[in-house]
Amino acid sequence: MTSPNAHPQDLRAAELALGVLEGSPLAEARALTRSDPDFAEAVETWELRLAALTEAVEPIAPPDRVWPLIRARLVREAANDNFWQSIDVWRGLTAASVAVAAACLGILLAPHQMPTPTTPPAVVASAASPYVALVSAPDGGPSLAAVTVDASLRRIVVTPVALTEEQARSLELWVVPADGTAPRSLGLLKAGGPTVISDIVLPVDATGAALAISREPEGGSPTGAPTGPILGVGALTKS
Amino acid sequence: MRGIAMTTDLERERLRKTMVGVARQDRIAMGDLYRATSGKLYAVCLRVLRDEGEAEEVLQEVYLTVWNKAGSYDPGKASPIAWLSAIARNRAIDRLRSSGSRMVRGSASIDTVMDAPDPSPDAEAQLGQSEDSQRLNACLKGINPEHAALIRRAFFGGLSYSDLAEAAGKPLGTVKTWIRKGLMNLKVCLES
Numbered sequence: 001m002t003s004p005n006a007h008p009q010d011l012r013a014a015e016l017a018l019g020v021l022e023g024s025p026l027a028e029a030r031a032l033t034r035s036d037p038d039f040a041e042a043v044e045t046w047e048l049r050l051a052a053l054t055e056a057v058e059p060i061a062p063p064d065r066v067w068p069l070i071r072a073r074l075v076r077e078a079a080n081d082n083f084w085q086s087i088d089v090w091r092g093l094t095a096a097s098v099a100v101a102a103a104c105l106g107i108l109l110a111p112h113q114m115p116t117p118t119t120p121p122a123v124v125a126s127a128a129s130p131y132v133a134l135v136s137a138p139d140g141g142p143s144l145a146a147v148t149v150d151a152s153l154r155r156i157v158v159t160p161v162a163l164t165e166e167q168a169r170s171l172e173l174w175v176v177p178a179d180g181t182a183p184r185s186l187g188l189l190k191a192g193g194p195t196v197i198s199d200i201v202l203p204v205d206a207t208g209a210a211l212a213i214s215r216e217p218e219g220g221s222p223t224g225a226p227t228g229p230i231l232g233v234g235a236l237t238k239s
Numbered sequence: 240m241r242g243i244a245m246t247t248d249l250e251r252e253r254l255r256k257t258m259v260g261v262a263r264q265d266r267i268a269m270g271d272l273y274r275a276t277s278g279k280l281y282a283v284c285l286r287v288l289r290d291e292g293e294a295e296e297v298l299q300e301v302y303l304t305v306w307n308k309a310g311s312y313d314p315g316k317a318s319p320i321a322w323l324s325a326i327a328r329n330r331a332i333d334r335l336r337s338s339g340s341r342m343v344r345g346s347a348s349i350d351t352v353m354d355a356p357d358p359s360p361d362a363e364a365q366l367g368q369s370e371d372s373q374r375l376n377a378c379l380k381g382i383n384p385e386h387a388a389l390i391r392r393a394f395f396g397g398l399s400y401s402d403l404a405e406a407a408g409k410p411l412g413t414v415k416t417w418i419r420k421g422l423m424n425l426k427v428c429l430e431s
Contacts, residue, residue, distance in 0.1 A: 014422040018390065019332040022399040026336065047325040048317040049429060052372040053394055054324035059278025060285060066295050067273055070302045074266065 010042050017046030075227050131202075133211045134161075135234040144232040145189070147173075147211055149202065156186060156202075159194045168192060171231065172220050175202060176210040183212065188220050202236075209236045250275075251369065254319040262309040269306060276320060277302075280327040287331035287397030297334050301327045318369050332397045378428035386421030389414065 015021050016029040033040040131149040136142065142162045149156050160168055168191040174183040187197040202209070214221070215228040254275060260268025280301055284294040304326055312322050368376075379387045393403055400418070404411040 010426070011419055011423060014426070015418070018393050018418070018422065019328065019397050020393050020400045020403065020418055022336060022401060044316075047329070048321055049371070049375060050394055051317065051321035051325040051328070052369065052375045053391070054279065054283055054328070055320065055368050055372040057279060057282050057286070057324075057395070060282040061278050062281040062295060062298055063291075066277070066281075066298055067270075070273065070299050071266070071270070073299065073303060074269065074306055 013042035014046045017043050072223050131236050133234040133236045135211055135213050135232040137232050156197045156200050157194055158189055170216055170218050171213050172216045174212045178209045211236055251318055255314055258312050258319050276323055283324055283327045284331045286395050297330050301330050335397055378425050381428055382421055382424040386417045389417050390421050
């Protein structure tokens with residue numbers, strides 16, 4: 001025996017699923033879906049029941065521009081996830097790796113000088129290069145590239161460390177501002193040999209910012225945000 | 240006609256597999272899903288919103304939601320297209336209600352398309368339909384035709400009680416009573 005008025009909650013669920021509620025009954029029903037899992041399930045049951053009606057709806061092709069927009073948003077979401085995971089791992093590496101970075105840079109940039117382990121930054125300090133970074137694989141893996149920034153903060157030199165020419169193909173360099181805003185592209189790296197990138201724009205106070213290298217489609221990221229795997233990150237530190 | 244039914248069974252099966260891929264965050268599967276279902280979901284959004292720009296925006300949100308929620312899709316509860324359509328309808332209705340009042344109607348061409356009678360599957364099309372759909376349509380035929388017509392109208396147009404009262408030229412109380420009776424009789428039929 002089912003009387004039409006026996007299940008007031010289920011009727012409310014059906015009304016919400018059908019979409020006829022408005023104003024405060026709508027707000028109350030929505031609140032109930034959040035506080036009462038049984039009610040939420042009743043709503044879902046009705047939604048799925050009624051959705052069978054859409055089988056009779058004739059499809060209308062959406063404009064061609066819609067899918068590329070969706071795809072770009074998916075790529076951006078995924079890239080941001082990967083990116084920030086990488087950055088988090090990198091932040092965990094702490095100052096120890098920065099010292100190592102500086103020491104490596106010392107070897108790399110001034111092979112005629114021996115780095116002094118206690119004061120590594122001194123080795124690479126020079127008026128022409130206020131900031132340096134060593135970009136390493138986020139999982140504590142090998143160093144990929146050494147980066148120096150010139151005094152005007154307008155020119156950057158990237159020297160591959162442990163990248164074969166094949167591995168260095170289609171890599172893009174990013175600056176990740178310390179304030180948590182989105183990574184910005186600094187440009188593509190050349191395969192085989194140092195890359196000099198001019199007319200870059202770095203944060204005015206680059207301390208705390210990071211550099212990162214990602215693999216991108218030929219010609220660079222199509223979205224303006226990193227889309228491929230992040231191969232390495234490194235702190236931009238005052239030399 | 241048997242061919243139609245078999246084709247749609249195959250399509251449903253293929254869509255189920257595609258959903259598994261999307262749940263695994265496979266972008267190629269996502270592209271397949273979009274190609275197979277965007278026409279239907281866009282039509283659902285357009286019917287509710289009656290504005291191409293709004294429908295396009297909601298369609299984007301729908302697929303982003305699908306991308307994030309595909310893991311919670313349960314093939315035991317509904318066909319993929321029913322699940323997807325429910326998301327599309329919800330999103331479109333959310334957009335409609337959040338705009339406060341009914342939006343300015345879209346272009347005349349849209350109104351012509353959208354003011355066509357609510358879809359009611361004819362006998363031939365019904366052969367290609369899922370069991371769920373056939374059952375629901377049979378139950379809607381079994382209840383008071385005026386109640387069923389109001390439910391269809393609310394469903395396809397995303398109309399609220401007051402929209403329905405205005406559109407049908409009936410008192411609000413009558414519309415509420417008819418919809419509620421219709422829904423409860425539908426429940427009895429579907430659960431029998």
